[in-house]
Amino acid sequence: MGSVERxxxxxxxxxxxxxxxxxxxxxxxxxxxxxMRKIAEAVEYAPGTIYLHFPSRDDLVRELVRxxxxxxxxxxxxxxxxxxxxxxxxxxxxxxxxxGVERPATYRTIFLQPPDISRxxxxxxxxxxxxxxxxxxxxxxxxxxxVAELIARGDFRQLPATxxxxxxxxxxxxxxxxxxxxxxKMLTDFDTSVRLAIEGVHRAFAA
Amino acid sequence: MGSVERxxxxxxxxxxxxxxxxxxxxxxxxxxxxxMRKIAEAVEYAPGTIYLHFPSRDDLVRELVRxxxxxxxxxxxxxxxxxxxxxxxxxxxxxxxxxGVERPATYRTIFLQPPDISRxxxxxxxxxxxxxxxxxxxxxxxxxxxVAELIARGDFRQLPATxxxxxxxxxxxxxxxxxxxxxxKMLTDFDTSVRLAIEGVHRAFAA
DNA sequence: GTCTATAGGCTGATAGAC
DNA sequence: GTCTATCAGCCTATAGAC
Numbered sequence: 001m002g003s004v005e006r007x008x009x010x011x012x013x014x015x016x017x018x019x020x021x022x023x024x025x026x027x028x029x030x031x032x033x034x035x036m037r038k039i040a041e042a043v044e045y046a047p048g049t050i051y052l053h054f055p056s057r058d059d060l061v062r063e064l065v066r067x068x069x070x071x072x073x074x075x076x077x078x079x080x081x082x083x084x085x086x087x088x089x090x091x092x093x094x095x096x097x098x099x100g101v102e103r104p105a106t107y108r109t110i111f112l113q114p115p116d117i118s119r120x121x122x123x124x125x126x127x128x129x130x131x132x133x134x135x136x137x138x139x140x141x142x143x144x145x146x147v148a149e150l151i152a153r154g155d156f157r158q159l160p161a162t163x164x165x166x167x168x169x170x171x172x173x174x175x176x177x178x179x180x181x182x183x184x185k186m187l188t189d190f191d192t193s194v195r196l197a198i199e200g201v202h203r204a205f206a207a
Numbered sequence: 208m209g210s211v212e213r214x215x216x217x218x219x220x221x222x223x224x225x226x227x228x229x230x231x232x233x234x235x236x237x238x239x240x241x242x243m244r245k246i247a248e249a250v251e252y253a254p255g256t257i258y259l260h261f262p263s264r265d266d267l268v269r270e271l272v273r274x275x276x277x278x279x280x281x282x283x284x285x286x287x288x289x290x291x292x293x294x295x296x297x298x299x300x301x302x303x304x305x306x307g308v309e310r311p312a313t314y315r316t317i318f319l320q321p322p323d324i325s326r327x328x329x330x331x332x333x334x335x336x337x338x339x340x341x342x343x344x345x346x347x348x349x350x351x352x353x354v355a356e357l358i359a360r361g362d363f364r365q366l367p368a369t370x371x372x373x374x375x376x377x378x379x380x381x382x383x384x385x386x387x388x389x390x391x392k393m394l395t396d397f398d399t400s401v402r403l404a405i406e407g408v409h410r411a412f413a414a
Numbered sequence: 415g416t417c418t419a420t421a422g423g424c425t426g427a428t429a430g431a432c
Numbered sequence: 433g434t435c436t437a438t439c440a441g442c443c444t445a446t447a448g449a450c
Contacts, residue, residue, distance in 0.1 A: 014415095030321045032239070036444065046417055048446075057444065104322075111388060112319060114237045115311075118388050159403075166395045167382070167403045174381020175374070181318060181325050188373045196366075196374045200411030204403075221433095243426065253435055255428075264426065 100176030292356040307383030
């Protein structure tokens with residue numbers, strides 16, 4: 001039975017190795033540059049071997065996307081601990097922006113795919129926005145909850161929290177996405193535009 | 208010589224037909240789904256014939272991107288005519304958003320490409336942002352000029368116009384890009400979030 | 415479990431007949 | 433100018449030997 005266990009572990013190890021290799025390739029060449037051959041080459045196995053661990057490339061990609069969302073949530077977690085919702089909102093904004101610039105390939109993978117791929121991945125997205133550990137702990141849930149508190153406290157205008165949260169998300173998404181695409185053409189320092197956006201959010205939605 | 212002229216015109220016609228066909232394919236399948244074979248099939252010519260009019264696929268794509276920027280400028284032109292800079296800024300925002308939702312494939316083509324393609328296209332972007340007809344008439348120039356007027360008039364805070372304009376662009380870009388990628392997962396009505404963003408811009412940058 | 419080999423498809427681009 | 437035919441390369445996925 002010991003040998004069976006070892007075999008199981010080795011199989012799990014290879015699976016993890018494959019995902020790791022895939023992540024590295026995505027960092028370098030983007031999701032569109034990820035091929036089964038490149039993964040196989042990276043772990044020094046034959047291409048066909050991958051299909052013993054993943055039924056198809058799509059399934060492997062779905063796993064990468066899921067991990068990408070978890071990574072985002074990990075960036076946001078420290079900010080989510082802050083008690084004061086005003087401070088917390090600012091911290092969430094900075095953390096989100098930091099995720100975008102520190103992990104541009106991950107950001108692209110989860111948020112900037114062409115429509116067909118996006119559509120294929122859409123059914124897993126609620127679980128990620130709302131969080132895999134229950135409602136409200138996922139990335140979007142953290143933001144929405146904070147906005148709701150600010151509205152309840154009277155700091156923010158009486159608008160639906162979801163609407164405000166999605167609008168704020170959009171603003172930050174735009175700044176990050178622009179960096180991911182036209183970085184060398186942007187004239188403004190990234191930190192400056194993020195700071196302006198976060199201050200702007202408070203001014204824009206203040207009661 | 209008359210026949211030479213006719214031949215020239217036919218050649219020009221085919222060139223235009225090829226670009227038209229390419230545009231249609233991009234609308235349906237995105238830039239990544241654009242292939243020489245599909246273009247050839249659409250105009251009922253052999254694939255190799257395209258290479259008599261374009262040296263490579265990349266050159267054809269560059270032409271499409273250039274056209275995309277011109278299309279954006281055309282969307283913004285009516286708004287750019289408005290005398291009052293406050294009204295003009297709002298109109299520019301709505302027009303930009305309308306361009307994004309009415310021409311999602313064009314939007315993707317010019318603003319949401321993976322880094323390698325974006326980098327390859329980067330050198331033509333200044334000519335488009337600043338406008339092909341001279342400084343300040345291009346898409347970004349229209350926005351920047353309007354912001355500069357609002358600052359000069361004392362309506363907006365004393366910040367560099369470029370910085371404010373890029374930040375505003377980012378906000379709108381985020382809302383449009385989110386629609387282009389996660390449309391079916393967004394809970395807020397698009398018009399509502401655009402309106403909130405444009406009001407928010409005024410509140411955020413008001414002196 | 416892992417290999418080699420390959421099927422069957424797509425791609426951009428080119429050579430040479432007409 | 434336009435065609436047919438094709439090169440050379442990539443891709444996902446599978447079949448069958450070991």
